[in-house]
Amino acid sequence: MEENLIDLHxxxxxxxxxxxxxxxxxxxxxxxxxxxLFGKSGVGKTTILRMISGLTKPDSxxxxxxxxxxxxxxxxxxxxxxxxxxxxxxxxxxLFPNMTVEEHLYYAQKQRDVKHVNELLDIFNLKGLKKRKxxxxxxxxxxxxxxxxxxxxxPRILLLDEPLSALDxxxxxxxxxxxxxAHKSFLATTILVSHDIDEISRLTDKVYVVDNGKIxxxxxPEIIFNNKEAGSGFSVNGKIxxxxxxxxxxxxxxxxxxxxxxEDTVKIFHY
Amino acid sequence: MDKLFFQTFEISIKLALLTTIILFxxxxxxxxxxxxxxxxxxIILQAFISMPLVLPPSVLxxxxxxxxxxxxxxxxxxxxxxxxxxxxTFTGILAGSLIYxxxxxxxxxxxxxxxLPQSLKDASYTLGKTRITTLIxxxxxxxxxxxxxxxxLTFAHTIGEFGVILMIGGNIPGRTRVASIAVxxxxxxxxxxxxxxxxxxxxxxxxxxxxxxxxxxxxxLKWKKI
Numbered sequence: 001m002e003e004n005l006i007d008l009h010x011x012x013x014x015x016x017x018x019x020x021x022x023x024x025x026x027x028x029x030x031x032x033x034x035x036x037l038f039g040k041s042g043v044g045k046t047t048i049l050r051m052i053s054g055l056t057k058p059d060s061x062x063x064x065x066x067x068x069x070x071x072x073x074x075x076x077x078x079x080x081x082x083x084x085x086x087x088x089x090x091x092x093x094x095l096f097p098n099m100t101v102e103e104h105l106y107y108a109q110k111q112r113d114v115k116h117v118n119e120l121l122d123i124f125n126l127k128g129l130k131k132r133k134x135x136x137x138x139x140x141x142x143x144x145x146x147x148x149x150x151x152x153x154x155p156r157i158l159l160l161d162e163p164l165s166a167l168d169x170x171x172x173x174x175x176x177x178x179x180x181x182a183h184k185s186f187l188a189t190t191i192l193v194s195h196d197i198d199e200i201s202r203l204t205d206k207v208y209v210v211d212n213g214k215i216x217x218x219x220x221p222e223i224i225f226n227n228k229e230a231g232s233g234f235s236v237n238g239k240i241x242x243x244x245x246x247x248x249x250x251x252x253x254x255x256x257x258x259x260x261x262x263e264d265t266v267k268i269f270h271y
Numbered sequence: 272m273d274k275l276f277f278q279t280f281e282i283s284i285k286l287a288l289l290t291t292i293i294l295f296x297x298x299x300x301x302x303x304x305x306x307x308x309x310x311x312x313x314i315i316l317q318a319f320i321s322m323p324l325v326l327p328p329s330v331l332x333x334x335x336x337x338x339x340x341x342x343x344x345x346x347x348x349x350x351x352x353x354x355x356x357x358x359x360t361f362t363g364i365l366a367g368s369l370i371y372x373x374x375x376x377x378x379x380x381x382x383x384x385x386x387l388p389q390s391l392k393d394a395s396y397t398l399g400k401t402r403i404t405t406l407i408x409x410x411x412x413x414x415x416x417x418x419x420x421x422x423x424l425t426f427a428h429t430i431g432e433f434g435v436i437l438m439i440g441g442n443i444p445g446r447t448r449v450a451s452i453a454v455x456x457x458x459x460x461x462x463x464x465x466x467x468x469x470x471x472x473x474x475x476x477x478x479x480x481x482x483x484x485x486x487x488x489x490x491x492l493k494w495k496k497i
Contacts, residue, residue: 053397054396054397055393055396055397080396081393081396081397082396082397082399082400082401083399084397086397087397088393088394088397090390090393090394092388092390094388094390094391094393094394095394096391096394096395096409096412096413097413098409098412098413107398107400107408108398108399110399149394149398150397152398153398153399
């Protein structure tokens with residue numbers, strides 16, 4: 001049985017476009033795991049990553065990483081972001097315009113480790129771009145530099161906030177592969193925020209579905225998204241006829257493998 | 272051109288240089304605080320710093336003259352304990368100049384900080400860097416145009432300062448007489464050719480400073496686009 005590296009319970013009131021919601025999240029993430037937070041925009045997924053990194057303070061709760069307490073509202077423990085051994089890849093890349101790719105990697109390190117920097121430049125195909133500044137890079141190249149920078153300090157936890165959302169299909173696939181290689185090579189426990197089901201299925205071991213401030217479902221991507229092991233043994237394909245309050249009417253396609261009767265409960269994931 | 276002419280410009284330039292250097296050192300932490308602090312009452316500090324932008328220089332000069340006078344507690348305190356007299360001295364006009372030019376430096380730097388994405392600071396923190404390292408290695412190098420604008424505006428504005436200096440420093444040749452006051456003084460004495468010399472040099476100087484600011488900013492933007 002794998003040991004859990006991250007054990008957290010976070011509570012925070014956040015303001016979203018739909019108004020104020022209470023984020024109340026429990027997570028247990030195994031060491032070296034690769035998990036995803038999945039859910040629609042504005043449900044607080046980025047806030048969860050920011051709270052783990054120490055950039056946003058939870059109202060209450062705790063964050064335990066291995067034997068360390070990073071946050072505990074009861075004991076007033078709140079370890080600074082600078083002292084948490086994490087790598088964070090921001091949605092807007094957050095590369096420093098004044099630094100070259102190589103300078104970014106050295107800046108991220110406590111002690112200059114040329115071998116590790118060269119290894120990262122290799123994995124992320126950045127060798128030829130190491131003297132270039134962010135303004136001269138394409139979206140995919142910027143993203144590679146951002147992930148490489150996050151890994152340069154050898155973090156225990158890697159936080160990826162929708163890192164590939166702005167990229168086109170082919171670049172996404174290449175980068176997914178590179179992220180997977182890096183995850184396996186450097187063994188950082190990784191938390192990804194993503195909307196892309198293919199990406200999640202390809203990369204991660206476990207998905208947490210976040211909605212209305214809570215985790216409403218969790219499990220392997222194939223179970224969550226395909227419902228293959230849901231127990232009832234059916235899949236439904238159909239066309240929505242009408243959506244009213246608390247009632248959804250679907251015209252099920254013929255040939256679908258289902259066994260539905262009136263009053264049956266069906267879970268639908270919107271993505 | 273006589274000795275007094277060069278002496279007057281020397282005082283003007285010395286005043287502008289010292290004002291700019293001191294305000295740059297004070298301006299960075301002040302602008303950083305105003306931009307990033309969540310302290311609610313910071314708007315009061317912001318309003319105080321920006322007061323010289325709306326207040327007539329004579330009003331500011333009048334209150335500073337009172338404050339610096341040994342007949343009032345502050346001037347008396349400085350004279351008794353530190354043997355410093357600010358009214359009608361170069362140190363006095365420098366103190367007045369620092370207060371009067373504070374918004375030009377602080378507001379320029381603050382605009383620079385506020386135009387940077389918050390994620391740059393966050394990213395540096397998540398890489399284990401302290402606030403000071405983040406400021407020196409990430410924030411300041413990326414607000415170079417704002418720094419240059421602040422420096423040039425402060426310098427040029429100090430050169431052109433009139434009301435505050437006249438109120439605090441008077442017009443003592445070799446001590447507090449600066450070029451802008453010399454123009455006024457020469458006109459009052461109907462010495463128009465000398466007034467013209469001072470004015471022409473001030474005009475040329477201000478123009479060169481502005482060309483320099485725009486030139487540098489354009490170069491910087493070009494460099495960013497490469």
